[in-house]
Amino acid sequence: MSRLSTLLLKWYSKHSRTMPWRDHPDPYAVWVSEIMLQQTRVETVIPYFEKWMKQFPDINLLANANEQDVLNAWEGLGYYTRARNLHKAAKIVASTFNGQLPRDLEALRSLPGIGRYTVGAIASIAFKMDAATLDGNLRRVFARLYDVTEFADSPAGEKILWEYAAQNLPKGKAGDYNQALIDLGATICLPKNPRCLLCPLLPMCKARENGTQELRPVLKPKKQVPQYIHIAAVIMDRGRVLLSQRPSDGLLGGMWEFPNARVEEHPAEALEKALKAATNIGVKKEAELGIVQHAYSHFRVIVHAFRCQAVSIPKNKNLKWVKIGELGDYPMGKVDRQIAGKKNDRHCDGHFIYDLLRVTKTIGRRFVCWCR
Secondary structure (H helix, E strand, O other): OOHHHHHHHHHHHHHOOOOOOOOOOOHHHHHHHHHHHOOOOHHHHHHHHHHHHHHOOOHHHHHOOOHHHHHHHHOOOOOOHHHHHHHHHHHHHHHHOOOOOOOOHHHHHOOOOOOHHHHHHHHHHHOOOOOOOOOHHHHHHHHHHOOOOOOOOOHHHHHHHHHHHHHOOOOOOHHHHHHHHHHHHHHOOOOOOOOHHHOOOHHHOHHHHHOOHHHOOOOOOOOOOOEEEEEEEEEEEOOEEEEEEOOOOOOOOOOEEOOEEEEOOOHHHHHHHHHHHHHOOEEEEEEEEEEEEEEOOOOEEEEEEEEEEEEEOOOOOOEEEEEHHHHHHOOEOHHHHHHHOOEOOOOEOOOHHHHHHOOOOOOOOOOOOOOO
């Protein structure tokens, strides 16, 4: 083993983090965790992972699940394409690979949602294969260890970092090595204010030696994030509310939302005309309910929610009248869930629809509220 991997594995044996998917006997669990961990913090993922594994404990059950149940289980974790790809890939694995994740790396990479990083993680952690990987943590660690001046998020920079990851790979211990690097990046080699004096690799870190650790990795300048104004229409009738299902492809694919449209300015004045143009739904505005803001990966939205009365509703299979008490059964993005009001067994979180309707009681286990 190289000096780097020797020092790293010694440190990992004492400081590894405990996670429910580590040392799990089923490669499926490793796969699920790796998909959930993409662009998401460990602390956020753990409860979702545990819930997921109870609801979909094996690939065949996931493959046979309804997409709405899959999206419901994923709700709040974000980047919903991950859930849809996991579902699609499970169907392929169930039908083509007899319900078992393929050990062949090319076959593994052919599955929806599995790229080069995920292949390396699954191969090394689940199958104990000698495969390198490179996520955000590893990229930062190697950029500092070797003081890489190339843009780490460029093809040239990634090529350099992949080479460093592979050349230090200890034969037979790739899984621990990759997980050790992940833990090192998450707990010691932090994006800001790295804890260098606690790092087991301090003696060989070029960036620390050169005083450039805060400048690594070098990343391309971020573009300015655009901001958009939307209106959302809460259209109610006899204890029901109108929802629209988003197309299966693209942002929040397959999720449910309140009919909405983008406007340039003056949301209250633009609502009726903009909604008609975007959805062919005719409404009469009654009252403004509030404003919800949310940041997606490439843009921000400010959503003005309004209570509306239906004037004309087109025949559209993507539109559905839903009972207020059943809103929790329909997977939604964070903006629409905030508008709906997150429901707990015996607690009212507040929020637009429930306060608006002055609900006295909703039957069932989902929600009991005594709003005045």
